Amino acid sequence: MALLEIHGLIKDFGGLRANDDISITMERGELVGLIGPNGAGKTTLFNCVSGLHPVTSGRVMFDGQDITDLKAHEVARLGLARTFQVYVASGDLNVEENVMVGCFMRTRSPSRARARANEILKDLNLHDVSEFRVSELTVAAQKRVTMATALGSDPKLLLLDEVAAGLNPSEIEEIMADIRHVHEDMGVTVMLIEHVMELVMKVSDRVIVLDSGKKIAEGDPETIVEDPRVIKAYLGERYVREHGGDIG
Amino acid sequence: MDILISSLFAGLLIGMVLALVALGLNIIFGVMEIVNFAHGEFLMVGMYTGLFTAQATGMEPLLTLPVAAVVGFLLGIICYYGFIKFLIRGPMVAQLLGTFGLMLFLRNIALLIFGSEDRALHHGILVDKSFDMGMGVIVPATKLTAAGLSVVAFVAVWLLMNRTKIGKALTATALNAQGARYMGIPTERMNALAWGIGGGSVTIAGALIVNFWSVNPFMGLLFTMIAFAIVALGGFGSVPGAFFAGLVVGLITEIPGIWDFFTYTFNFDWMNNVPMTSLKYMWVYLAYFVIVVVRPRGLFGWKQ
Amino acid sequence: METIKNALDFSDSPRIDLTIAGLVALFLLVFPIFPHSAFAMATMIQFLMFSLYGMGWNTIGGYGGQVDLGKAQYVGIGAYTTAVMLIRWDVPFWISMPIGMCFAVIWSFIIGYPLFRLKGHYFAIATIATTLVLKDIFEVWDFVGAARGLEISPIKYIPPDFLRLIFKQDVYYYYVILGFFFLGILYVNWFRRSRLGFQLRSIKDNEDVAQSLGINVHWAKVKTYAIATAFVSLVGSFHACYIKNIEPEDTMSLDLSILIALMAMLGGAGSLWGPIIGAGILIPCKSYLKEWLGAQVGLVGIDLIIYAGIIMVISAFEPRGIWGIVEKVRRRKRS
Numbered sequence: 001m002a003l004l005e006i007h008g009l010i011k012d013f014g015g016l017r018a019n020d021d022i023s024i025t026m027e028r029g030e031l032v033g034l035i036g037p038n039g040a041g042k043t044t045l046f047n048c049v050s051g052l053h054p055v056t057s058g059r060v061m062f063d064g065q066d067i068t069d070l071k072a073h074e075v076a077r078l079g080l081a082r083t084f085q086v087y088v089a090s091g092d093l094n095v096e097e098n099v100m101v102g103c104f105m106r107t108r109s110p111s112r113a114r115a116r117a118n119e120i121l122k123d124l125n126l127h128d129v130s131e132f133r134v135s136e137l138t139v140a141a142q143k144r145v146t147m148a149t150a151l152g153s154d155p156k157l158l159l160l161d162e163v164a165a166g167l168n169p170s171e172i173e174e175i176m177a178d179i180r181h182v183h184e185d186m187g188v189t190v191m192l193i194e195h196v197m198e199l200v201m202k203v204s205d206r207v208i209v210l211d212s213g214k215k216i217a218e219g220d221p222e223t224i225v226e227d228p229r230v231i232k233a234y235l236g237e238r239y240v241r242e243h244g245g246d247i248g
Numbered sequence: 249m250d251i252l253i254s255s256l257f258a259g260l261l262i263g264m265v266l267a268l269v270a271l272g273l274n275i276i277f278g279v280m281e282i283v284n285f286a287h288g289e290f291l292m293v294g295m296y297t298g299l300f301t302a303q304a305t306g307m308e309p310l311l312t313l314p315v316a317a318v319v320g321f322l323l324g325i326i327c328y329y330g331f332i333k334f335l336i337r338g339p340m341v342a343q344l345l346g347t348f349g350l351m352l353f354l355r356n357i358a359l360l361i362f363g364s365e366d367r368a369l370h371h372g373i374l375v376d377k378s379f380d381m382g383m384g385v386i387v388p389a390t391k392l393t394a395a396g397l398s399v400v401a402f403v404a405v406w407l408l409m410n411r412t413k414i415g416k417a418l419t420a421t422a423l424n425a426q427g428a429r430y431m432g433i434p435t436e437r438m439n440a441l442a443w444g445i446g447g448g449s450v451t452i453a454g455a456l457i458v459n460f461w462s463v464n465p466f467m468g469l470l471f472t473m474i475a476f477a478i479v480a481l482g483g484f485g486s487v488p489g490a491f492f493a494g495l496v497v498g499l500i501t502e503i504p505g506i507w508d509f510f511t512y513t514f515n516f517d518w519m520n521n522v523p524m525t526s527l528k529y530m531w532v533y534l535a536y537f538v539i540v541v542v543r544p545r546g547l548f549g550w551k552q
Numbered sequence: 553m554e555t556i557k558n559a560l561d562f563s564d565s566p567r568i569d570l571t572i573a574g575l576v577a578l579f580l581l582v583f584p585i586f587p588h589s590a591f592a593m594a595t596m597i598q599f600l601m602f603s604l605y606g607m608g609w610n611t612i613g614g615y616g617g618q619v620d621l622g623k624a625q626y627v628g629i630g631a632y633t634t635a636v637m638l639i640r641w642d643v644p645f646w647i648s649m650p651i652g653m654c655f656a657v658i659w660s661f662i663i664g665y666p667l668f669r670l671k672g673h674y675f676a677i678a679t680i681a682t683t684l685v686l687k688d689i690f691e692v693w694d695f696v697g698a699a700r701g702l703e704i705s706p707i708k709y710i711p712p713d714f715l716r717l718i719f720k721q722d723v724y725y726y727y728v729i730l731g732f733f734f735l736g737i738l739y740v741n742w743f744r745r746s747r748l749g750f751q752l753r754s755i756k757d758n759e760d761v762a763q764s765l766g767i768n769v770h771w772a773k774v775k776t777y778a779i780a781t782a783f784v785s786l787v788g789s790f791h792a793c794y795i796k797n798i799e800p801e802d803t804m805s806l807d808l809s810i811l812i813a814l815m816a817m818l819g820g821a822g823s824l825w826g827p828i829i830g831a832g833i834l835i836p837c838k839s840y841l842k843e844w845l846g847a848q849v850g851l852v853g854i855d856l857i858i859y860a861g862i863i864m865v866i867s868a869f870e871p872r873g874i875w876g877i878v879e880k881v882r883r884r885k886r887s
Binding site: 277281283331334335338339340341342343344345346348349351352353355359360363364465469473476477480527529530533534536537540541 | 688
Binding site: 050051052071072073076077081082084092093097098100101102104105107108109110111113136149150152153 | 554558745746747750751753754757758760761762763764765766767768769822823887
C-alpha cells in the first residue's frame with residue numbers, strides 16, 4: 001500500500017484553478033521532488049494535502065486513511081509533517097523551544113520533549129544555536145530549524161517547501177546532506193518543493209513537474225530534464241522552437 | 249398598534265442618526281484597520297460643542313453644525329498626528345489599549361471642564377414642536393430634523409468618498425496601503441484625512457443628537473458600542489452597509505417599545521415583569537456578538 | 553511529581569532576576585510587620601489582586617496573543633457567586649470559590665467556543681460586548697440585587713472567620729491573597745513550559761505552522777481562556793469577601809477589563825514577571841493619584857487624565873512593556 005495517494009485533486013480559488021486534477025502516488029521510503037515554475041500550484045498542493053485548505057474535489061489517502069476532510073492538526077497527528085516557505089519565527093521561542101513544540105505532538109512531558117528536541121538538534125548539527133532565537137540565525141539555519149521542528153513530531157512523511165531557496169552553494173550542500181540524512185538514516189519519506197534544480201536532481205528518486213496547476217511530467221531526474229514538456233514549461237515555447245529540445 | 253408604529257418609526261429615525269455616528273468609525277477602520285474606542289467621546293465633543301456654541305451665542309442650534317464639523321475635523325487630525333501615528337506601529341493590543349486611553353483622556357477632560365451633570369439644550373426653533381404623522385404617530389421635530397440632516401451628511405460623505413479624487417485616494421489606501429504609496433498617494437496624509445473626516449462626521453452627529461438628548465462625560469462608551477455593532481453588521485469598510493445597519497440597530501434600540509406592544513396586545517403577564525427599558529442597549533451588544541459570530545463579514549462587508 | 557518539580561523550577565531566569573524576586577517575596581512576607589497606614593495596606597492588597605488578574609490575562613493575552621478585553625465578566629461571576637452563596641445560604645468562601653470558578657469556566661466555554669473563531673479586533677470587541685450583556689442582565693436581576701448590588705454585612709459573623717473569609721483587620725486578607733499570589737506564580741511558571749504553554753506560544757507566532765505541528769488551535773485557545781478565567785474568578789470571589797459590597801458597575805465594567813489587560817501589557821505581556829511589575833507600578837500610581845488629586849475641589853477627574861496619559865504614552869512608545877525594555881538591553885549586552 002502506498003504511503004500517500006492523491007486522486008484527481010482539484011483546488012479552485014474563486015475563478016482560478018490552482019490545482020487541476022492532480023494524481024500522485026508515493027511509496028514508503030521514497031524521496032520525491034516536486035518542481036514547476038512560479039505559480040504552478042506546488043505550495044497550494046502542499047496546503048491541500050496537509051489540510052490547511054479544503055480541496056474542491058478529489059481525494060487524499062495517507063497511510064491507508066482518507067485524510068481529505070481532516071483538519072490540518074489531525075493530518076499532522078497521523079504523521080504528515082511539513083515546513084513552510086516563508087516563515088521566520090518572530091516570537092519569544094528559542095530554537096530548542098521551537099523544536100519542542102513539534103515534539104509535544106507525541107508527548108505531554110516537557111522533559112521528554114526537551115530530550116527529544118536535543119536529539120534532533122544534535123542530529124542536524126544545530127545544538128550550538130539551541131539557545132538563540134530563530135530570528136537571530138542565518139537564513140540557512142532558520143530553514144534547518146523549521147525542518148528540525150517538523151521532525152520533532154516523528155513524521156512518516158515530510159513535505160519540505162523550498163528549504164534551499166536563498167541559500168549559497170555551500171549552505172545548499174549542507175542542507176542536501178541534512179535531507180539525505182533525514183531520508184536515509186531516519187527513514188522518513190520526503191517530498192520536496194524546490195527551485196534549486198541541482199538539489200532536486202541530486203537527491204530525488206523521482207521528480208514530478210507541475211505547470212499551471214496540472215501535472216505535466218513524472219519520472220526519474222535524468223528523463224525529466226530532457227522532457228520537452230518540462231523544458232517548455234520552464235523556458236517558454238519560443239525557446240524550445242528555436243533551440244529544439246536540446247538544453248542539457 | 250400605535251405603539252408598534254411609533255416604535256418602528258422612532259427606531260428608523262434614530263437609526264439614521266446612528267448610521268452617521270458609525271460612519272466615521274467605519275471610514276477610519278476601513279482606511280487603516282484601527283479600532284477607535286474614543287469614537288463615542290468624539291461624539292460627546294460634538295454634543296458639547298453644539299450645546300455651548302448655541303448657548304454662548306444664542307444661535308439657532310442647527311447653525312452650530314459647521315462649527316462642530318470643524319472642531320471634529322481638527323480633533324481627528326490632532327489625534328492622528330499627535331498620537332495615532334505612533335500607536336499604529338505597535339502590536340494590536342497596544343492599539344486597542346491606546347485608543348482606550350484616548351477615550352479615558354477625553355472623557356475625564358470633559359469631566360474636569362464641564363462636571364458630571366447632564367446638560368441639555370432648551371432653545372431653538374425645533375424645541376417642543378412635533379409632527380403628527382397620522383395613525384397616531386407623533387414625532388418630535390428635533391428627531392425628524394436630525395434624521396433628515398444625518399441622511400444629508402451621510403450622503404455628502406459618501407459622495408466625497410466615491411466621487412472625488414481625494415475619496416478615491418482614500419479608498420485606494422484602504423484597499424492596499426503599500427500599493428497606494430507606490431502610486432504616489434501620500435498615505436500618511438490620507439490616514440490623517442480619514443481621522444479628520446471620521447471626527448468631523450461624528451461631531452456633526454453629536455451636534456444633531458444634542459437637540460434631543462442630554463450630554464454628560466460618561467455617555468461615550470454606549471455610542472462607541474452602538475457604532476461597533478453597526479459597523480460589524482454593515483461590514484467593516486462598507487459605507488452603504490453602515491447606513492442599512494444603522495437602521496437595523498436603530499430598530500433594535502426600540503425593542504422595549506415593540507415588546508410593550510406585544511405585552512398589551514397579547515396581555516401576557518410575564519412580559520410585563522421583564523424590565524425591558526433597562527435592557528434597552530443589551531440587545532445592541534448581543535446583536536454585535538451574534539453578528540460577528542454568525543457573519544463576520546457583515547451584510548455588505550468586503551474586508552475580513 | 554514532574555509537574556511540581558517544573559512549577560518550582562525557575563532555573564531559566566538569570567540569577568539577578570531570582571535575587572530580586574526573592575527580595576520582593578521576602579518584603580511581601582514581612583511587610584505587615586512594618587508600621588504602615590491602612591491606605592498602604594489596601595494598596596498592597598489591590599496590588600496582589602491585580603497581579604493575579606494580570607497573570608490570568610497573561611496566559612491567554614500574553615502567551616497566546618489573544619486580546620481579551622472582557623475579563624471583568626469573570627470577576628463578576630466569581631464575586632457574585634461567593635456573595636450570593638454566603639448571604640443566602642451561608643456557604644463558606646472555600647466552597648463557593650471553586651463553584652464560582654466552575655460557573656466562570658462554563659460561561660467561558662459558552663462564549664469562548666464561538667468567539668475564538670474570530671480574530672483580532674472582532675474578538676477583542678466581542679469580549680467587551682459579552683461583558684456588557686452580562687452586566688446589563690445583572691443590573692436588572694433582582695436575585696443578585698440588581699443595580700444596588702449585594703452587601704455582605706460583617707455583623708452577622710464573628711471575625712476572624714477563616715471559613716467565610718470575614719476579617720476585621722486587612723492583614724488577614726493580605727496573607728490570604730499573598731498565598732494565592734505565590735501559588736499563581738508557581739502555576740504560571742509551570743504553565744508557560746507545559747505542553748499547552750508551548751502550543752500557545754507557537755499559535756501566537758503563526759497559526760498555520762502551529763496547526764501543521766498537530767496543534768488544535770481553536771481548542772488550545774478555548775482551554776487557555778478557561779484557565780485565565782479561573783484565575784480571574786478566584787480573585788473575584790476574594791474581592792466579594794474583602795470589599796463586602798459588590799455592584800455590577802465595579803465588578804463588571806469595561807474599565808476593570810482594560811485595567812487587567814493594561815497591567816500585563818505595561819509590565820510586559822508574555823513574560824512571567826510582567827503582570828507583577830505592571831501591577832506594582834500601576835496600582836500604587838492609580839491609588840495615590842486618586843488619593844492626592846482625585847478629591848481636590850475643582851479638579852475632578854485629573855487623576856484619571858494623568859492615568860489615561862500614562863496608558864497612551866506606554867501604548868504608543870513602549871508597547872512591549874517594561875519587560876520588553878529589560879530584554880532588549882540584555883540582548884544588546886549579549887551580542
